[in-house]
Amino acid sequence: MEERKYYDEFETIVGDILIHNEFQKLKKIDHHGNGLFQHSVAVGYYSFRVARLFGLDCRSIARGAILHDFFLESWQGKVKTGKGLKRIKEMHGFSHPKTALVNARKFFEIDERQADMIVKHMFPLTPIPPKHVGSWVVTAVDKWVATNELVFKKTQPIKRLRSLMSRA
Numbered sequence: 001m002e003e004r005k006y007y008d009e010f011e012t013i014v015g016d017i018l019i020h021n022e023f024q025k026l027k028k029i030d031h032h033g034n035g036l037f038q039h040s041v042a043v044g045y046y047s048f049r050v051a052r053l054f055g056l057d058c059r060s061i062a063r064g065a066i067l068h069d070f071f072l073e074s075w076q077g078k079v080k081t082g083k084g085l086k087r088i089k090e091m092h093g094f095s096h097p098k099t100a101l102v103n104a105r106k107f108f109e110i111d112e113r114q115a116d117m118i119v120k121h122m123f124p125l126t127p128i129p130p131k132h133v134g135s136w137v138v139t140a141v142d143k144w145v146a147t148n149e150l151v152f153k154k155t156q157p158i159k160r161l162r163s164l165m166s167r168a
């Protein structure tokens with residue numbers, strides 16, 4: 001089956017991340033009705049597919065993409081203490097890409113291109129645009145997956161992946 005072939009290739013590339021204890025903790029964090037683990041794997045997988053389709057560095061993009069939301073604290077209901085600009089910077093939408101990059105660097109080897117994918121994935125909410133084509137892929141795929149999660153609740157792209165994720 002075609003999809004299985006692609007998922008196996010993806011799993012070979014990101015397998016160490018999928019089974020890592022810290023990354024597994026994302027399963028406990030909700031994201032638009034799906035676990036953040038499933039959201040992250042979906043963004044990683046579809047970024048990998050887009051990269052592969054366009055002959056980009058699919059290994060680098062898959063690994064950067066799967067780590068784009070690698071934050072370990074649920075943000076819903078988190079109390080913000082700052083005021084003005086500090087409060088805006090504390091807002092999840094602005095702060096989590098940086099948190100994800102700190103965590104990604106702590107547990108995995110991250111190069112400059114992958115750092116750009118992680119830290120710029122919220123563009124244009126965060127105003128500095130992506131520097132590399134892989135980062136544009138990740139920011140677009142993240143929005144597509146998140147839109148599916150919001151609009152279709154238990155999102156179709158994640159549902160399709162769920163059976164393939166059985167080993168993670």
Ligand SMILES: [Fe+2]
Pocket residue numbers: 068069096097121122
């Ligand atoms: Fe994000």
Ligand SMILES: [Fe+2]
Pocket residue numbers: 039043068069142146
């Ligand atoms: Fe995301």
